[in-house]
Amino acid sequence: AAPMLAIRDLRVSFPTDDGVVYAVNGMDLTLARGETVGIVGESGSGKTVTSQALMGLLKDTTAEVTGQILLDGQDLNTLTETQMRAYRGKKIAMIFQDPLSAMHPFYPVGAQIAEAYRVHNDVSKKAAAQVAVDMLGRVGIPDPKRRYAAYPHEFSGGMRQRAMIAMALVCEPELLIADEPTTALDVTVQAQILDLLNELQDETGTSVILVTHDLGVVAEVCHQVVVMYGGECVEQATVANLFKEPRHPYTQGLLASMPSLAQRSGRLNPIPGFPPSLLALPDGCLFADRCPKAHLVPDDACGTRRPTLTGLDGHPSRCHLETLQPTGEVAR
Numbered sequence: 001a002a003p004m005l006a007i008r009d010l011r012v013s014f015p016t017d018d019g020v021v022y023a024v025n026g027m028d029l030t031l032a033r034g035e036t037v038g039i040v041g042e043s044g045s046g047k048t049v050t051s052q053a054l055m056g057l058l059k060d061t062t063a064e065v066t067g068q069i070l071l072d073g074q075d076l077n078t079l080t081e082t083q084m085r086a087y088r089g090k091k092i093a094m095i096f097q098d099p100l101s102a103m104h105p106f107y108p109v110g111a112q113i114a115e116a117y118r119v120h121n122d123v124s125k126k127a128a129a130q131v132a133v134d135m136l137g138r139v140g141i142p143d144p145k146r147r148y149a150a151y152p153h154e155f156s157g158g159m160r161q162r163a164m165i166a167m168a169l170v171c172e173p174e175l176l177i178a179d180e181p182t183t184a185l186d187v188t189v190q191a192q193i194l195d196l197l198n199e200l201q202d203e204t205g206t207s208v209i210l211v212t213h214d215l216g217v218v219a220e221v222c223h224q225v226v227v228m229y230g231g232e233c234v235e236q237a238t239v240a241n242l243f244k245e246p247r248h249p250y251t252q253g254l255l256a257s258m259p260s261l262a263q264r265s266g267r268l269n270p271i272p273g274f275p276p277s278l279l280a281l282p283d284g285c286l287f288a289d290r291c292p293k294a295h296l297v298p299d300d301a302c303g304t305r306r307p308t309l310t311g312l313d314g315h316p317s318r319c320h321l322e323t324l325q326p327t328g329e330v331a332r
């Protein structure tokens with residue numbers, strides 16, 4: 001079956017006072033219905049800009065967005081801002097790290113959820129209010145009828161995040177983008193919110209893109225994972241394969257720097273060095289000056305030629321080592 005979402009060679013750049021910033025430089029992702037894919041990367045890896053592009057939030061801005069974002073075969077990148085409005089909230093919804101930024105401070109939470117429903121459904125205010133109360137109940141907010149009238153600041157952080165999930169899912173979107181949804185919460189509440197997302201996904205069949213810097217979160221809830229570095233997708237795999245057999249040297253470094261895994265091997269190894277400047281991308285591999293394996297590739301290919309994403313059994317990696325021939329040559 002055709003994938004529900006297919007991103008092909010997505011690129012995003014925008015002008016700044018310092019020059020053009022190349023924020024996303026080749027993002028590929030395939031997502032089946034009902035699946036969860038994690039997008040992992042450090043800050044500046046392009047993961048948040050990727051989700052903004054998916055939501056169409058870069059339309060009518062100075063950003064240049066190229067490539068395809070195929071949702072059920074429709075390329076969202078070709079839609080105008082007006083056309084995109086019919087999709088946003090109804091087919092694709094988003095939740096953020098900070099629910100307060102997405103909610104109006106002066107309106108009751110329930111009324112905001114009801115309004116989000118009425119944007120895409122022609123129903124009375126009363127009917128929408130009932131939908132909102134039901135939704136608050138479904139996300140585990142106790143006494144939803146009474147909490148309907150509460151204001152965002154009257155909710156705890158965890159409850160606010162639940163309310164934002166209710167607002168995002170009220171129109172039963174096909175795709176939910178969750179950008180660091182649990183980063184601001186304490187560990188117990190984090191686990192509750194991730195469980196809730198899993199539960200609702202089982203009920204509704206919504207596909208989820210979970211944007212995070214935390215591989216532990218990915219291990220817990222995702223089926224697939226895409227690792228981003230310097231605005232490029234450097235590896236995509238099932239979660240099981242990524243943890244068992246990481247192919248890209250950057251992913252290998254990330255795994256070695258995870259506290260829980262490193263405790264088992266007895267070492268915590270943060271990757272030395274810094275991500276590349278997105279203002280002046282080098283010709284070679286974007287990871288070259290931090291990569292402990294660059295010396296294994298002959299002819300300084302790492303420093304002079306950008307590797308492509310090379311697929312092996314549905315587990316592609318963007319590294320010259322993937323194409324190294326037995327003779328030591330890099331395939332051209």
Ligand code: SF4
Nearest residue numbers: 285288291302319320
């Ligand atoms: Fe390292 Fe070279 Fe592979 Fe880049 S292409 S990840 S520098 S080995």
